[in-house]
Amino acid sequence: MWTNCNEGNPKIKTEKAELLQFYSVIEVKMTHRSSISLEKKLLMINKVYEGKKKKKDIANEFGVLPSTLSNILKNKEVILKNAEDLAINTKRKRLRPCHFEDIDEAMLKWLLVARGKNLPLCGPLLKQKAKDFAEALRHHEFEASTGWLDKFKSRHGVIQKTLCGESADANIENRDEWVTNVLPKLIENYNINDIFNADETALFFKCLPTKTLAFKNEKCFGGKQSKERITVLVGSNMTGSEKLKLLVIGKAKNPRYFKGIKSLGVDYEFNKKAWMTSEIFTKWIVKLDKKFCDQNRKVLFFVDNCTAHPKDVRDKLRNIHLAYFPPNMTSLLQPIDQGIIYNMKQHYRKRILTNILTQVDEGNSVMAIDLLQAVRNLSNVWNVYVKPETIANCFKKAGFSKDAMQIPFEHWDEEVLLSISDLAALQSSFKKVANIEASFDDYVNADNGVQTWDNPSEEDIFNSIFESPAEPDNDEHDLTVEELAETEEALPTLIQAASSISVIRTFVEMRSDVPINVFNSLHDLEAFIENEKWKTVIQTKLTDYFK
Template identity: 45%
Template sequence: MTSRKRKALSIAEKLEILRKYDENIVMKQSELADSLGIPGSTLRTILNNRKEIEENAKQTGGKRMKLRAGKFEELEDILMKWFLQARATNIPINGPVLREKATEIARKLHVSDEFTASNGWLDRCRKRHGIVYRQISGESESADKSCVSTWLTNVLPPLIHKFLPKDVFNADEFGLFFKLMPDKSFVYKDEKCSGGKLSKERLTVLLCANSDGSEKLPPLVIGKSVKPRCFKNVKRLACEYRAQCKAWMTGELFSTWLQDLDPSMIQKNRKILLIINNCPAHPKDVSFSNVQVEFLPAIQPVVLSH
């Protein structure tokens, strides 16, 4: 298989790609990338940098040939994939963490002699990829109501009309901080209200159920340990358990979960629709015979900034 040659896209070309994406929101990203003749990673980068591209277009009239790429483009591509995955699980990422991860990637790419994760590099990298640093609040960013309305009116009905309610499933993950103490307590009026260090030990749990509530799939639980001591002498679990070094959902774990789900539906001679959020840990280029995977619109952009 021959690899595509990288092409420097102008601002105007990137705007055209964004326009075609908006017009074909039902189409899978991998299919759209193929129809445009660009790698899927290029399309994802353009979508992630939409705001920066549109701002540059206003300033330059779309005539500038390209946004300047970094010298270590492969390193930054890998770093951004890791960054998106980390933010998808709501893990706070700051400058030192990004620099440390970049240094680790440089070692694996054997470019550590040339690459220095300096503050200057970090500033330039953030500008290239539209990353900002913000205060984390308790609530997620508000969704684009027009985007939601369009998806609910024009996209969702054609998807579900071929399926019975019992065959339309939705899945989502959440972080379970199982050692986290309550953040409120009864205290004496004159007592100083303070607590100890908050535990950051967590599990990731994926839950999946159908739209009429008649069926719930076994939960998928992701922990750090391959063989937790608490599982000793346990012959059967009420869930599926997988291990990942940070207890995060990854593209590989999600794909494996789908690959296990599809044969079970084949065995039941049943076809289902699975609707899931547009998360970096959920690979888009998946296809199965009895499980049709569709993604919610990307209505909550992931950003960090000043």
């Protein structure tokens, strides 16, 4: 290619050097296949579905071939599933299956519980505990070697840290001391709209007034009543301007009444006891952290010290700083517990009571409440009826303000509760429906003190590996494959939906003094249906075109 007569030509020399460099780079790429981490694959998938760049440009941005990106997109379901499993370390490049999956599962659950209790752990202790689980699970061939431990730690992102003055060691003796000396330092560098609190509560979602005393007197640790409860995670910022989407935890993966439902006004999770677990909380808080990362917000988030809120989750968070209330003082310090949950339950029970009265007045039998109705009611009362002022007042009561120490507990703002006239009317209605000696307040508090989070023992962890599905309830049992594939009722058509909105608009316009937000909601619904119409038209055109 290059002749001797051209050897002295500087231009030829430069071209030759560039060509040799090009071929050397190609050779390196051909002989060295670099693995791609799960985290990097997720970023590429997100970039593609943002639709802002061409796939070729995205491949160049991440330094991979277009064919590699295509393979990643083909396997996106597997990748996303592994990403949702928060036990998987997203820095890992290969997802090799674990040989003893039951031991791995038991060890991970035990580790989360141990760290939730702030217990110091070390390699030898982990290996001994793995041997114990292996013996209990009858894996006599299992060896808890250093190699196994290294792989376990790599799979689940377990790292060694030195415990030095963790918050669990703080000896706070009373509420005033924490509110005066600790809380101001925690919140001083955060905007009041970026300070959040969340907590769980149990809810007997089917509880009717006639069952109030029975529910109130029975502990929900098992037995028949436990089938009719869910756990609800309630969260908001300090001003009440940003109420977090409710997280509802039920017992079934696919409740019967969720059939055909693809979108809910709440997030839904499940486990056999309908409790909050460390796995569910971790998944929820990491998802929330991603939202704040996208918004470029630094957030201070308060939770209580239960084992379902593991401290190690802080290692997975980038924009949320997780702060824990001191033990045994949650009832005094946690804003959500100062009346926010109670106010939400007041409105929820009020809706049930109003619905029962309507059915009675119309001469109909009282219909049982199913899980879908409960979820819809919860979403409605939380987003519409629990006011920002109520939430802000509860944060004040808990000490989240500069003048908090001047607010006596017995004289805090009564706006947290329903008005006296509302309560009087509800009490009168309650007596009309309930043939028992109880008050509306008893009805609201029917599920107070019910356990909402899991604190498993080693025996519980062992049993969970082999646990049978929960006993089916009337409406909370898992749908079969056949039931999921079928649809009991035809979905409403777009024409029916548009017609219904038109009827509602006429109804609203025939009323006086209707708030503007009602009309705004109607506009949003109409725009949504119009957008769905266009999507259907486009899809039909594309289908016809490619026939």
